[in-house]
Amino acid sequence: MQLQLKTEKIIAEVVDGIGWITFNNPERRNAISIEMWEGVGDALEAFQADPAVRLAVLKGAGGKAFVSGADISQFA
Numbered sequence: 816m817q818l819q820l821k822t823e824k825i826i827a828e829v830v831d832g833i834g835w836i837t838f839n840n841p842e843r844r845n846a847i848s849i850e851m852w853e854g855v856g857d858a859l860e861a862f863q864a865d866p867a868v869r870l871a872v873l874k875g876a877g878g879k880a881f882v883s884g885a886d887i888s889q890f891a
Contacts, residue, residue, distance in 0.1 A: 825854030826876075827861070834862035834871040841877025846886035 826837040836858050838845040847855075855873075862868040875881040 822850060822854050824848060824851045825858065827854070827858030829862070829865060829868055832867050832869045834858070834865075834868045836871065836873045837876050838873070838882055839876045840886070841875070841879065843886060843888075844880035844883035845875040845877065846883045846888075848886040848889055851886075 824838070824840050826835075826839050828835050836855060838847065838851060840846060840848070840851065859871065862871050873881075
């Protein structure tokens with residue numbers, strides 16, 4: 816199964832039995848928004864349902880940060 820989920824801020828794909836999740840918010844050092852939290856959950860559920868996925872790897876886009884924490888700009 817070749818899973819590929821993509822939102823503006825989360826990219827999830829399966830390549831050769833590896834589930835890859837990329838936090839794609841480099842302008843905010845990959846700060847995690849509510850949309851991103853939901854996207855990670857969806858991707859992990861899809862990986863769990865795919866018997867070909869043996870490993871999940873999470874990475875940050877942009878080369879400056881994996882994840883800097885929560886995106887506090889969304890807080891009221």
